[in-house]
Amino acid sequence: MDNQTGTFLSKSLANVQLDVSIAAYTKVPMSWNDEDYTTDFNKLYFIKEGEGYVKVNNETFYPKPGELYLLPSGSVQSYGTINKNTFGKYWCHFTAKIGDLHLFQLMKTPVFIKPNHIELEEKFQQLIMYIHSDHLSSTFRVHSILLEIIAIFIEKSHQVHYKMNVSPSFEKLDAILAYIEEHLDGNVTVGTLAQMANFHPNYFISVFKNFTGSSPIQYINRRKIEKAKELLVVSERTVSAISESVGMELSYFSRMFKDLTGLSPTSFRELAAKSQIKPK
Incomplete structure (x- = not known):
């Protein structure tokens, strides 16, 4: 990526429009599963415990505690349980757009990273708290925390590819x-x-x-x-x-x-x- 492209992307990323629809912690039931569907929103899964699988396009993953998964909008996804020891996970659904384009149409990242789990758990707890708050500043807090989580994901990703031709x-x-x-x-x-x-x-x-x-x-x-x-x-x-x-x-x-x-x-x-x- 040349310097000018990097400058353009950084200016565009600074203008990203976020909308967080839900954030929560869930111990998923055995019935938690769906196959080969797409969404118009992104999903974050931060795994705290348990076992299961997620599939993004044609690749299947078996997340482990401490891993953070990003399932981008528009991808073909599946998920499910594999035994009674089901996932306990923090999760979030959100959109992130630059103009009419989804952020992760412009940026291809790995499906998961292994972040500092203590720092990330604190951020998810704050995200959940503020998304359920009716305080005037809560929307700003929600967006700020989500941007921090996205920044952590990008920083910890070994490879990030920019798709300028989309x-x-x-x-x-x-x-x-x-x-x-x-x-x-x-x-x-x-x-x-x-x-x-x-x-x-x-x-x-x-x-x-x-x-x-x-x-x-x-x-x-x-x-x-x-x-x-x-x-x-x-x-x-x-x-x-x-x-x-x-x-x-x-x-x-x-x-x-x-x-x-x-x-x-x-x-x-x-x-x-x-x-x-x-x-x-």
């Missing part, structure tokens, strides 16, 4: 973000980008925002300011020269910089010099 829009936006990065010193217009994608401008804006969380102009301006922050820290160029290098008139650049950072370019440079901060 959506024509995804492939086109990957190229468009690369084009923006290469032309931060110029005047990149929505019309030009839409033409590159072969989309109507209004449709292009909608697709772009679905994947990045920003309109094209907002995204371009933020990238220009990020580049300017880097130049303010690592170079001795004047503010005027830096504004020119990111394709902005000085007055507009100064106003945009303050809107996005809360500081003028000069103040940012002075603060960076005093604190030795690096641009983010």
Whole structure:
């Protein structure tokens, strides 16, 4: 995976939309079984005890205590018991989408990992507690904990493959973000980008925002300011020269910089010099 693809994916992943339908701990009955079905949601199984099996597409697994399983939406699944010592498991059903695409359409992970079981059990217990809470902050807590569990799964996975070809829009936006990065010193217009994608401008804006969380102009301006922050820290160029290098008139650049950072370019440079901060 090249750097630009990684940048695009990280920006897209930051915009993932989550919906958790249920989370619980269950000691499954002997009747727990189903064969060759698909769902439009993802499932997490964290096995605490017992025996059984799960099948994902054409591969059968016999989960062991301490293993975390991810069964992605759209896969052909089966599950069942094999004796009276049935699974005791934490579990969760959820959707995770970027635009119109399911997250695990874009990302292929292993079916299971072996995480730190104490840490993960605590997270599932918190997830269950907050999903049954009516406190105003509970939805934020649920999403935050689920993101942590997904992050643990990705970090512990030996291989994660990114499937850039699952959506024509995804492939086109990957190229468009690369084009923006290469032309931060110029005047990149929505019309030009839409033409590159072969989309109507209004449709292009909608697709772009679905994947990045920003309109094209907002995204371009933020990238220009990020580049300017880097130049303010690592170079001795004047503010005027830096504004020119990111394709902005000085007055507009100064106003945009303050809107996005809360500081003028000069103040940012002075603060960076005093604190030795690096641009983010």
